[in-house]
Amino acid sequence: MAKTLETINIGIFGHIDHGKTTLLKQLSGKWASTHSEELKRGITIKLGYADTVIYNDKGKYNIDKKGEPIRHVSFIDSPGHEMLMATTLSGAALIDAAILVVAANEGIKPQTREHLMTLKAKKIKNIIVAQNKIDLVTKEQAIKNHDELKKFLGEEYKDAEIIPISAQQNANVDEILKKITELPIPDRKPNETPIFTIARSFDINKPGTKPEDLHGTVLGGTLKQGKLKIGDKIEIKPGRPTPDKKYVPIKTKIKSLFKGSQKVEELTPGGSMSIETSLDMSLGKSDSLGGNLVSLEGKLPEPETKVKIKHTLFPEVFGLAEHQKIESIKKGETLMLSINTTTTGGSVMQASDKEISLNLKIPAVLFKGDNVGIARSIAGHWRLIGYGEII
Numbered sequence: 294m295a296k297t298l299e300t301i302n303i304g305i306f307g308h309i310d311h312g313k314t315t316l317l318k319q320l321s322g323k324w325a326s327t328h329s330e331e332l333k334r335g336i337t338i339k340l341g342y343a344d345t346v347i348y349n350d351k352g353k354y355n356i357d358k359k360g361e362p363i364r365h366v367s368f369i370d371s372p373g374h375e376m377l378m379a380t381t382l383s384g385a386a387l388i389d390a391a392i393l394v395v396a397a398n399e400g401i402k403p404q405t406r407e408h409l410m411t412l413k414a415k416k417i418k419n420i421i422v423a424q425n426k427i428d429l430v431t432k433e434q435a436i437k438n439h440d441e442l443k444k445f446l447g448e449e450y451k452d453a454e455i456i457p458i459s460a461q462q463n464a465n466v467d468e469i470l471k472k473i474t475e476l477p478i479p480d481r482k483p484n485e486t487p488i489f490t491i492a493r494s495f496d497i498n499k500p501g502t503k504p505e506d507l508h509g510t511v512l513g514g515t516l517k518q519g520k521l522k523i524g525d526k527i528e529i530k531p532g533r534p535t536p537d538k539k540y541v542p543i544k545t546k547i548k549s550l551f552k553g554s555q556k557v558e559e560l561t562p563g564g565s566m567s568i569e570t571s572l573d574m575s576l577g578k579s580d581s582l583g584g585n586l587v588s589l590e591g592k593l594p595e596p597e598t599k600v601k602i603k604h605t606l607f608p609e610v611f612g613l614a615e616h617q618k619i620e621s622i623k624k625g626e627t628l629m630l631s632i633n634t635t636t637t638g639g640s641v642m643q644a645s646d647k648e649i650s651l652n653l654k655i656p657a658v659l660f661k662g663d664n665v666g667i668a669r670s671i672a673g674h675w676r677l678i679g680y681g682e683i684i
């Protein structure tokens with residue numbers, strides 16, 4: 294039944310301790326521990342995501358299978374405490390919409406700003422603001438915080454809903470479920486050339502598995518467009534670095550497919566997914582293939598090391614306690630670019646107020662119009678300074 298439902302990918306963002314993980318638990322219910330099959334379990338744990346179906350029981354939105362199933366949701370939690378800019382950016386490459394969690398008692402913090410800017414840079418248009426820990430504030434404080442949030446969201450996110458909740462007490466969380474069912478589903482382009490962005494790659498075998506029972510490397514990520522099915526001959530690009538720093542594409546075959554933790558015959562866009570390949574499991578160890586793209590053999594363009602970007606800079610650095618203006622981009626400096634799930638350094642060859650050209654340290658498969666997050670090292674940390682589009 295859930296298979297025919299449309300799936301939306303939602304990322305959960307917000308300052309540390311504002312309640313992201315607590316909210317995710319309420320939104321998705323218990324971890325999928327009922328799946329006994331080893332492969333499924335391995336995948337679910339490794340990817341750190343949760344899948345759920347939202348039901349509508351005569352206006353009561355729930356995840357308890359009551360009423361009509363409305364929408365399948367794939368949540369991606371932000372990893373742990375000290376979140377790296379690169380991780381946040383590549384996470385944002387997988388999602389269709391986001392929930393920004395802000396604790397009402399603490400208000401807007403540096404990471405709240407930084408995350409909103411990340412969403413803006415990654416062109417995530419639809420966000421829901423969870424005004425959390427409402428149980429800890431007075432009515433007056435809640436209203437004040439709401440007004441601050443409204444101002445903070447600005448023109449760009451003026452339609453974003455601000456929902457007061459207590460994630461811990463599961464109060465008003467159903468309102469968030471309702472809003473999720475109202476988010477627009479992007480055009481999935483199921484009939485175009487498949488493009489799967491790899492966020493993670495891993496070996497799911499337990500030590501001591503017999504050679505004949507070994508699983509191949511598993512690729513976790515999302516299919517941006519097109520379809521992939523079991524048995525397809527695929528190509529991973531840019532692929533694997535050789536000792537002389539050239540990249541060779543990896544060719545392999547699809548052995549099994551998962552949407553969330555469900556085994557499927559075919560992948561279509563929408564949701565968190567994984568591909569079991571017939572590659573030796575050592576190849577994908579510790580996310581070594583993260584940032585690559587997958588398509589049918591011969592379908593992806595050649596990776597490039599030169600890129601030209603039309604860019605916009607933010608007025609100030611976010612994520613810092615103090616205000617700091619962002620200087621324009623200069624020829625010769627090194628920036629970090631986030632393109633799809635790839636992160637690569639690049640040295641600026643040319644720069645104007647509108648456009649920059651860079652030489653990339655690691656080649657990337659580029660598509661015109663793809664959006665790019667631009668980061669600069671400021672006092673030893675990569676900070677998002679703007680965004681752009683490949684031209």
Ligand code: GDP
Nearest residue numbers: 308309310311312313314315425426459460461
């Ligand atoms: P994260 O770092 O954003 O993932 O935050 P967590 O979900 O780990 O929550 C941080 C702390 O805040 C935990 O101790 C939670 O129990 C607590 N917390 C989360 N939501 C609420 C809430 O709505 N009210 C109160 N009082 N505490 C909450």
Ligand code: MG
Nearest residue numbers: 313314372373
């Ligand atoms: Mg957390």
